[in-house]
Amino acid sequence: MEEPAAQSTAHSARAERMPDLLALSYEPILAWRIDGGIELWNAGAERLYGFRPEDALGRVSHTLLQTRFPIELARLISQLEVSRRWSGELRHICKDGREVIVDSRMQLLDDGTVLEVNRDVTEIKALAARQANLMQELKAAAAKFEGLFNQSGIFAGIMDLQGYLRDANNLSVDRCGYTREQVLDRLFWETPWWRGSEETKTRIRLATEQATAGLVFREELPYWWADGRERMMDFAIHPIRDQSGSVIFLHPSGIDITERKQAEMALRESEQSLRWIASVVESSDDAIVSKSLEGIISSWNRGAERLFQYTAEEAIGRPITLIIPQDRFEEERAILNRIRQGESIEHFETVRQRKDGGLISVSLTVSPVKNAEGKIVGASKIARDITEQKRNREHIGVLAREAEHRSKNVLSNVQAIINLSQSDTVDALKDVISGRIQAMSNVHSLFVEARWIGAEISAIVRQELGPYLDDKEARVDIEGPEVLLAPDVAQAIAVTVHELATNASKYGALSEAKGRIRLAWSRGTDGQLTLRWTESGGPAVKVPERQGFGTRLIEGTISQLGGKAHFDWHSDGLVCEIALRA
Numbered sequence: 001m002e003e004p005a006a007q008s009t010a011h012s013a014r015a016e017r018m019p020d021l022l023a024l025s026y027e028p029i030l031a032w033r034i035d036g037g038i039e040l041w042n043a044g045a046e047r048l049y050g051f052r053p054e055d056a057l058g059r060v061s062h063t064l065l066q067t068r069f070p071i072e073l074a075r076l077i078s079q080l081e082v083s084r085r086w087s088g089e090l091r092h093i094c095k096d097g098r099e100v101i102v103d104s105r106m107q108l109l110d111d112g113t114v115l116e117v118n119r120d121v122t123e124i125k126a127l128a129a130r131q132a133n134l135m136q137e138l139k140a141a142a143a144k145f146e147g148l149f150n151q152s153g154i155f156a157g158i159m160d161l162q163g164y165l166r167d168a169n170n171l172s173v174d175r176c177g178y179t180r181e182q183v184l185d186r187l188f189w190e191t192p193w194w195r196g197s198e199e200t201k202t203r204i205r206l207a208t209e210q211a212t213a214g215l216v217f218r219e220e221l222p223y224w225w226a227d228g229r230e231r232m233m234d235f236a237i238h239p240i241r242d243q244s245g246s247v248i249f250l251h252p253s254g255i256d257i258t259e260r261k262q263a264e265m266a267l268r269e270s271e272q273s274l275r276w277i278a279s280v281v282e283s284s285d286d287a288i289v290s291k292s293l294e295g296i297i298s299s300w301n302r303g304a305e306r307l308f309q310y311t312a313e314e315a316i317g318r319p320i321t322l323i324i325p326q327d328r329f330e331e332e333r334a335i336l337n338r339i340r341q342g343e344s345i346e347h348f349e350t351v352r353q354r355k356d357g358g359l360i361s362v363s364l365t366v367s368p369v370k371n372a373e374g375k376i377v378g379a380s381k382i383a384r385d386i387t388e389q390k391r392n393r394e395h396i397g398v399l400a401r402e403a404e405h406r407s408k409n410v411l412s413n414v415q416a417i418i419n420l421s422q423s424d425t426v427d428a429l430k431d432v433i434s435g436r437i438q439a440m441s442n443v444h445s446l447f448v449e450a451r452w453i454g455a456e457i458s459a460i461v462r463q464e465l466g467p468y469l470d471d472k473e474a475r476v477d478i479e480g481p482e483v484l485l486a487p488d489v490a491q492a493i494a495v496t497v498h499e500l501a502t503n504a505s506k507y508g509a510l511s512e513a514k515g516r517i518r519l520a521w522s523r524g525t526d527g528q529l530t531l532r533w534t535e536s537g538g539p540a541v542k543v544p545e546r547q548g549f550g551t552r553l554i555e556g557t558i559s560q561l562g563g564k565a566h567f568d569w570h571s572d573g574l575v576c577e578i579a580l581r582a
Contacts, residue, residue, distance in 0.1 A: 025043070025044050028048045028102070037060055038061050039057070041057055050096055065094075089104070101121050101122045102118035154253050154255050155172040157188075157251070159251075161248075161249065161250065164187060165252075177226030177227055188252065195224055203221060216238050219236075231256055232261050235254040237251065287383040288303060288380070290369060293378055293379070297315050299312075307383065308355060323352045335366055339368050343368075344365075345364065347364075348363065349361065349364075361386050367379065456484050457521060461497055465517075468510060475509075477519070479518075479521075492557045492560075495557055500574075502550065511539065514537045515536070519533050531578040532576070533575065533578075537572075551567060
């Protein structure tokens with residue numbers, strides 16, 4: 001063992017070498033007094049901070065280095081005095097203005113000197129900050145990827161190279177009605193999306209092998225939802241490579257194209273329908289023409305070529321007045337105005353002109369043409385040649401007039417017989433019966449004009465009240481819409497008006513010069529016809545003590561048709577209201 005004297009000599013020698021070791025240390029080391037300036041400034045401090053010893057010695061260290069402490073300086077000094085040690089992170093400003101971060105350790109010596117050893121961690125801190133930023137960016141990128149992956153409008157997944165599905169986005173499971181447990185960590189071709197077809201499973205397996213080999217697979221394939229519905233998908237598997245080009249995983253994806261396929265099928269069907277329609281239009285014997293709202297011809301079928309003698313090349317692009325006689329131009333303007341208002345025109349009989357100038361009778365049906373937004377952009381016209389039909393109708397008219405003449409002769413004979421058989425006893429009765437038969441004859445004439453369809457009410461009224469309507473003083477006022485009456489109703493109305501007019505001329509308003517008659521009628525939406533006869537300005541009216549023959553005839557005639565007749569004898573004239581279904 002060393003003797004005490006020898007030990008003391010060794011300690012003294014080490015103590016003498018300590019300042020040299022401190023001065024030569026690579027780490028920045030400085031000593032400063034709590035109540036004074038810097039006493040030691042080694043080479044490491046000079047190397048880091050740039051100040052030479054002569055610049056630093058004697059100066060206050062935290063003033064020289066503009067030290068930023070993590071805690072207040074007074075608190076740091078207090079901790080040193082209590083525990084004799086302190087460690088922490090300081091920020092210093094070097095001579096060249098750079099800021100450095102040091103990991104500082106301080107020890108308070110017995111003589112009040114603070115020994116400070118610093119380690120430069122500026123680069124470490126910068127690297128840590130960059131790493132933290134990079135991690136933050138990676139997290140953000142991962143979050144974006146996850147958001148895109150799960151919120152994408154396509155089906156997407158991740159597969160390993162053995163064909164197992166390791167992840168699937170929300171759309172691929174939620175929309176189809178599956179759970180992740182049903183699809184994840186299973187061979188992709190065995191997942192329930194493909195359960196409806198063994199052929200499709202085979203295609204998916206082939207696609208996986210192809211993508212593993214580095215090739216992209218894409219094909220339209222059927223797939224199935226959990227509720228059993230079959231859908232169509234534009235399906236693909238892409239190989240995903242690392243920086244060296246090696247395939248590291250597979251990315252299956254798909255877009256549901258069911259609605260698109262259905263729309264394509266509907267479009268093909270529509271195109272087929274259009275081809276059929278075009279074929280019908282082209283082969284039709286009728287002239288089928290379309291035109292703009294300005295009356296410019298835009299289509300012209302073969303039927304139009306045959307009927308009007310113009311070819312499609314000659315007609316398309318020209319005004320429709322090409323085939324309209326000049327005296328009927330106003331008629332075409334009226335048709336176009338109705339089309340603009342959305343009206344259709346059916347079986348309108350008119351005259352049109354051929355290329356050779358000849359006139360032909362046609363029946364027109366005109367309909368508005370609308371675009372995809374529902375806006376009227378033109379008109380479609382079908383013209384049928386009815387020249388022969390018109391001739392036939394005229395011939396029938398001749399025959400009908402002959403029949404009318406003969407029926408009138410028959411009625412005249414009936415009148416003569418009645419007159420002869422009753423003339424010796426009741427002249428007034430003969431007049432009444434004769435007038436009634438004449439009324440029936442008049443309405444039969446109207447039947448012939450309408451080809452026995454019926455008779456228009458205003459024509460019946462004008463026939464029966466003709467003598468009073470021609471009066472310059474206009475003693476009769478009639479008002480009401482056009483109503484075509486069936487033959488039985490027309491005869492009933494004719495007899496009724498005849499009876500009312502006869503009674504008015506003998507006893508009522510028409511028996512005096514100042515007397516007036518108003519006859520008005522209307523027809524409800526339910527088909528109910530209401531006719532009101534009002535007399536005024538005639539002799540004073542008294543309620544008859546007994547019902548006359550004319551009244552009984554009117555009531556009986558109307559009631560046979562299910563209608564009602566009501567008579568009201570006002571003091572200033574008779575009011576009769578007739579109601580029946582017409």
